[in-house]
Amino acid sequence: MSPESVLRDSKLHLTEYELAEIKNYKQVWYLGKTTNRTRTSTVSETQDTESFNCGYDTKEGFYKAAINDHLAYRFEILEALGAGYSGQVLKCMDHKTKKLVAVKVIRSKDSIHQLGKAELKILETLRELDKSNKANIVHMKESFYFRNHLCITFDLFEKDLFKALEETNKHGFSEEELSKYTTDVLKCLHMLKKETIIHGDIKPDNVLLYKKDGETRAALSDFGGSYFAKDRDRPPIQTLFYMAPEMLLGKTCNLAVDMWSLGCMLAELYLGRCLFDGNDIIDQFSCIMKVIFINTSYQGKEVQMFRGTLR
Numbered sequence: 001m002s003p004e005s006v007l008r009d010s011k012l013h014l015t016e017y018e019l020a021e022i023k024n025y026k027q028v029w030y031l032g033k034t035t036n037r038t039r040t041s042t043v044s045e046t047q048d049t050e051s052f053n054c055g056y057d058t059k060e061g062f063y064k065a066a067i068n069d070h071l072a073y074r075f076e077i078l079e080a081l082g083a084g085y086s087g088q089v090l091k092c093m094d095h096k097t098k099k100l101v102a103v104k105v106i107r108s109k110d111s112i113h114q115l116g117k118a119e120l121k122i123l124e125t126l127r128e129l130d131k132s133n134k135a136n137i138v139h140m141k142e143s144f145y146f147r148n149h150l151c152i153t154f155d156l157f158e159k160d161l162f163k164a165l166e167e168t169n170k171h172g173f174s175e176e177e178l179s180k181y182t183t184d185v186l187k188c189l190h191m192l193k194k195e196t197i198i199h200g201d202i203k204p205d206n207v208l209l210y211k212k213d214g215e216t217r218a219a220l221s222d223f224g225g226s227y228f229a230k231d232r233d234r235p236p237i238q239t240l241f242y243m244a245p246e247m248l249l250g251k252t253c254n255l256a257v258d259m260w261s262l263g264c265m266l267a268e269l270y271l272g273r274c275l276f277d278g279n280d281i282i283d284q285f286s287c288i289m290k291v292i293f294i295n296t297s298y299q300g301k302e303v304q305m306f307r308g309t310l311r
Helices: 001-011 016-024 110-127 161-169 175-194 256-272 281-291 303-311
Strands: 075-085 087-094 099-106 141-147 150-154 207-212 213-222
Touching: 001 016, 075 099, 075 175, 087 150, 099 110, 110 141, 110 150, 161 207, 161 256, 175 213
Parallel strands: none
Antiparallel strands: 075 087, 087 099, 099 150, 141 150, 207 213
């Protein structure tokens, strides 16, 4: 329906903010349930209302999503699937297509918004390169802005490798399953290598499972920490347990860091536990040195500092 018809017939169901906001939309697919509508919060007079995005955000810049409320008058919020440094992922019903989707809502903080724009650029590049959808990448469907948040939609997947590992009661996957998932992820990394794109945050949580021809396959997701090698020298987002030694040392990173992370992930999927599970950067480096001989070419003062700390 049109915004004009909504304002004529359903005006009482809208908040004061929405009465003005809805006029910016060409089509309205879903209004949200009145009892669950996200309303502007009460902000004390000593606080800056704008810093909370008219009350729709937390002070950290996360959108205050409410179940059964709408995103952009089209998507019905059904469930919060998870949250990370750059934002949150919501399970939604797309009332335009009548399909379930995952919507990533980027935090509204300026620095995080820049990361979101970089992620969008990479996702658009990968979608163009992989038009046949054979590279085992979780491709974006579309993007839009809603209440100062960049939002990116994706197909909804059943689960990720971390959840699948939990279902094994931490016994790990068989070699046959590991071989299949490894091949799937390597196909994606092969395409990234050709474009000198570094994923930067490979871990079980970011590998999603789907059915193809009756078989469970894996696809790489969450490019929020990804970047073109020419644009940066290290990932903006990292997960400690899967960080390569050069990342821990603050060195310039290349495509090899993704292979390290992949190796750590595969070991975890086989063993049922993290291979290196340090409490902080120093402890993580210590865990690695206890298991793997670090190449003597790393003889900079950073390594000397670590060795001195570990003695």
